[in-house]
Amino acid sequence: MKGISFGQYYPASSVFHRMDPRAKIILAVLYIVSTFLCKNVLSFAALTISALLLVILSRIPLRIMLRSLRPILFIVVFTSAINIFATRGAHRLTPEHWWLAIYEEGLWNALFMVLRIVCLILSTSIFLTYTTTPVSLANALERLLSPLKRIKIPVHDFAMMMTIALRFIPTLSEETEKIMNAQKARGANFTTGSLFARAKALIPILVPLFVSAFNRAFELATAMECRCYHGGEGRTQLNVLHYRASDFVAILLLVGFGVGLWFLNRVDFLYRLG
Amino acid sequence: MTQPFIHTENLCFSYKDSEGAGEHPALKGISVDINAGEYVAVLGHNGSGKSTFAKLLNLILEPSSGVLCINGMNLTEGEIDDEQLMELRRNVGMVFQNPDNQLVATVVEEDVAFGPENLGVPQEELRRRVDDALDVVGMREYAKHEPHRLSGGQKQRVAIAGMIAMMPKCIIFDESTAMLDPGGRREVLDTIRMLNREHGITVLNITHYMNEAAEADRVLVINDGLLLTQGTPNEVFSDRALLLSAGLEVPQCSEVVLELREGGIAIEGEDIASLQGCADMIARAYATR
Incomplete structure (x- = not known):
C-alpha cells in the first residue's frame, strides 16, 4: 500500500496542470453554469465539442477519463429511461394502440440530460480532480474563501x-x-x-x-x-499562489463561451427544451 | 558566558490524576545549569522523568514549583504572555520520538517552512531559510518529496531541518533515535553533533542509549525524578554501581574495561566512554604488561 495515490490526480503536463488551482475552481463553476445554460440542439452541440476539447487539452488518456464516468452510469441510464418514457409531447413514435408511449420529445430530452451530466462530470474531473492535487485544491479553497474570515x-x-x-x-x-x-x-x-x-x-x-x-x-x-503554531493569524506562506495572464484568458474564454451559448439558444433549430 | 543558557533550581513537576485528585510527582527537584553551546545527554530509564524534564524546558508542561530560566528569561516568575512563549519556543526547538507524528505538511519543503511560516517570516527569507536548513541536514534533493516515502532517519532529519529553519539557540532531542534502525540512528546522531560543533547550537539529547550519551560533552543521569549524577561521559561511566542503581548499564566496551580492572588487571587511562578509547587503553595495557 506504499504507492497509494489518493484522489484521482493524473500527473501530466498540460495547460490545466499548470493553471492556478484557484482559476480552475472558478472555471469549474463557470462550466457548470454553462451546462445549465444550454437549451437547444445547437448549444448542446457546442457544449459537447467544448467537452471534447477539454479532454484533448488535458492530455489525460481516454481510458482513464472514462473511468470517472463509470460511477454515474446508473444515473445516466436511470434519467434517460425516465425522460424517454415519461415525457409526453406532440410526436408519438410508437403506434397509438401500444401501451408503451414514446415521443420524439422524450428522446431529445433524454439525449440532452445525458449530455449535460456527462459534460458536467468530465469538466469538473478535468478541472479539479485529474489535474489538481488535493493539497493545492485545499490551498486554493483557503485562498478563495478567505473573504469569509471577516464573518468569523x-x-x-x-x-x-x-x-x-x-x-x-x-x-x-x-x-x-x-x-x-x-x-x-x-x-x-x-x-x-x-x-x-x-x-x-x-x-x-x-x-x-x-x-x-x-x-x-x-x-x-x-x-x-x-513549532509556534497559533492559528492562521500572522502566518506567511512558502509557496504563494500567483495568477498568470493565461488564467485570466481562460476565465474570459469560458465567460465568452457562456455568452455564446446564450445566443445559440435563441436560434430555432430542430428542438429546444421547454 | 556569564549566564547559563538553561538554569533550573529545584524544578518540580507532578502529573495530575484524571480525576484531578491525586498527584504523581515526576520530577522532584532538579537543579542544573546548561551553558550555551554545550552538548548534553540526559540519561534515564523509562519513567525516570527525563522526558518530563525536556517538556518543561519549552513549557509544553508547566513546572509545579522551582525556578526555570532560559536565555535569561525567568519562566517561573509571573505570567508568561503568548509572545514570550513564541520567543521561547523559537529559541528552544524540540524533536520528538516518532518522526511520523511531527511532520505536518505533505511536501518536505513545506513542512520545513511550517515553523517560520508561523513566525510570520517574509516569503523571500522563508525560501532562503528552508533551502539552508535542508542543506544543513543534507536533504535538499528531497525538497519536493512526500514525507511518507522517506526512511525513518530521513524523516527525522526533515524534522530537524524544520527546527533549524526557526533558527533556535538550542534543540532538545526527546528520544529522537529510539524508533530508528541503526543506519538512521547514525544519520541523526551525526547531524546532531554537526549542529553542535559547526553551528554552535546547544543540544540536549534525551536518551536511554549509553553509546549516544558517550558522544556528549556532559551527561546528566536522572533517576526517579532526581538528578542522580552528572559529569563527562568518562566520569559517569566509571561508576557502574551507581548507573546500575538507576537501571542503566554502561556500554559494553566500558564494561569490558571495568571487568578487567576488577579482575586485577591494571588498565591505565580515563577514556572509558568511547569504543576507540577503551580499545586503546586495553591495547596499551597489553603492550606494557
Whole structure:
C-alpha cells in the first residue's frame, strides 16, 4: 500500500496542470453554469465539442477519463429511461394502440440530460480532480474563501485540517495494514463468512487504529505547538499562489463561451427544451 | 558566558490524576545549569522523568514549583504572555520520538517552512531559510518529496531541518533515535553533533542509549525524578554501581574495561566512554604488561 495515490490526480503536463488551482475552481463553476445554460440542439452541440476539447487539452488518456464516468452510469441510464418514457409531447413514435408511449420529445430530452451530466462530470474531473492535487485544491479553497474570515468563518482551520488529513492518509493506511497483519497472524479471518461476520472481524482492527490515531493527534498537536503554531493569524506562506495572464484568458474564454451559448439558444433549430 | 543558557533550581513537576485528585510527582527537584553551546545527554530509564524534564524546558508542561530560566528569561516568575512563549519556543526547538507524528505538511519543503511560516517570516527569507536548513541536514534533493516515502532517519532529519529553519539557540532531542534502525540512528546522531560543533547550537539529547550519551560533552543521569549524577561521559561511566542503581548499564566496551580492572588487571587511562578509547587503553595495557 506504499504507492497509494489518493484522489484521482493524473500527473501530466498540460495547460490545466499548470493553471492556478484557484482559476480552475472558478472555471469549474463557470462550466457548470454553462451546462445549465444550454437549451437547444445547437448549444448542446457546442457544449459537447467544448467537452471534447477539454479532454484533448488535458492530455489525460481516454481510458482513464472514462473511468470517472463509470460511477454515474446508473444515473445516466436511470434519467434517460425516465425522460424517454415519461415525457409526453406532440410526436408519438410508437403506434397509438401500444401501451408503451414514446415521443420524439422524450428522446431529445433524454439525449440532452445525458449530455449535460456527462459534460458536467468530465469538466469538473478535468478541472479539479485529474489535474489538481488535493493539497493545492485545499490551498486554493483557503485562498478563495478567505473573504469569509471577516464573518468569523474559520477558513484557515478547515484548510489546515484538510491538509493534515491528507498528510496522514498514507500513514494510517500503512498502520491499518500492519494491524491487519498482526490480527491475521493470530488467526483472524477477514475474507470469508457472511457480511455480518466480516464486518464484525473489522472491530479488532478499528479499535487499535482509533487509539493510535488519537495518540498521533495528541503528539502532532504538541509538535505543532513547539513549532509556534497559533492559528492562521500572522502566518506567511512558502509557496504563494500567483495568477498568470493565461488564467485570466481562460476565465474570459469560458465567460465568452457562456455568452455564446446564450445566443445559440435563441436560434430555432430542430428542438429546444421547454 | 556569564549566564547559563538553561538554569533550573529545584524544578518540580507532578502529573495530575484524571480525576484531578491525586498527584504523581515526576520530577522532584532538579537543579542544573546548561551553558550555551554545550552538548548534553540526559540519561534515564523509562519513567525516570527525563522526558518530563525536556517538556518543561519549552513549557509544553508547566513546572509545579522551582525556578526555570532560559536565555535569561525567568519562566517561573509571573505570567508568561503568548509572545514570550513564541520567543521561547523559537529559541528552544524540540524533536520528538516518532518522526511520523511531527511532520505536518505533505511536501518536505513545506513542512520545513511550517515553523517560520508561523513566525510570520517574509516569503523571500522563508525560501532562503528552508533551502539552508535542508542543506544543513543534507536533504535538499528531497525538497519536493512526500514525507511518507522517506526512511525513518530521513524523516527525522526533515524534522530537524524544520527546527533549524526557526533558527533556535538550542534543540532538545526527546528520544529522537529510539524508533530508528541503526543506519538512521547514525544519520541523526551525526547531524546532531554537526549542529553542535559547526553551528554552535546547544543540544540536549534525551536518551536511554549509553553509546549516544558517550558522544556528549556532559551527561546528566536522572533517576526517579532526581538528578542522580552528572559529569563527562568518562566520569559517569566509571561508576557502574551507581548507573546500575538507576537501571542503566554502561556500554559494553566500558564494561569490558571495568571487568578487567576488577579482575586485577591494571588498565591505565580515563577514556572509558568511547569504543576507540577503551580499545586503546586495553591495547596499551597489553603492550606494557
